[in-house]
Amino acid sequence: MAYLTLFLTAFAAATLLPAYSEIMLGTMVTQGFSYWWLWFSATLGNTLGSVVNGIIGRQVDRFKDKKWFPISEMQLHRARNRFNRYGQWSLLLGWLPLGGDALTLVGGIMRVPWLNFVILVAIGKGLRYAFVLWLVAEASSP
Known part of the structure; x- marks a missing residue:
């Protein structure tokens, strides 16, 4: 159950929801949980949360002309240009606390192939x- 909770927290942390999986991960390390399963649960959850972002990104063009849509055409244009400068390799930085979710x-807006994404x-x-x-682990070892 603890690994599922970590998975869900990591999933939420990759979306626009406020969640901090590193705190839970750190706590679980000090409680003696398996490093492998901690790593796997957090990585899988966070990656799948980013896939949700990619799915949302793929829907942007459907809604960009709506009055309620929160991103202007200019902001979309700038984001596309920045992404094109570094290409799909920039997805390696999807872990960053600031800008990683974006x-x-x-990546979804640019329709990076799913396997690459x-x-x-x-x-x-x-x-x-x-x-x-x-x-x-280093900080908690005697």
């Missing part, structure tokens, strides 16, 4: 969680 949204996002997020696990 990158995965723009998932692999690049998973690599970045997996590396982040591995680093957090290492950091907490």
Whole structure:
């Protein structure tokens, strides 16, 4: 049940919902949970949360002309230009606390092929969680 809770927290953290999976991950490390399952649960949940962002991004063109839509045509244009500068490789930075969620949204807008999207996002997020696990394990060891 604890791993499922971590999965759901990591999933929510990758979306626009306010959640902080690193805090839960760090706490679970100090409680003796399996590092492998912690890493796997957090990485999978966070990656799938980013897939939700990609799905939302793929729907943007359907709604961009609506009055209620919160992003202007100019903002979309700038986001596309920035993304094109670095291409789909920028999805490796989808783990960043500021801008990472936006990158995965723009990856959806730019219709990055799903396999590439998932692999690049998973690599970045997996590396982040591995680093957090290492950091907490080092800090908590005598």
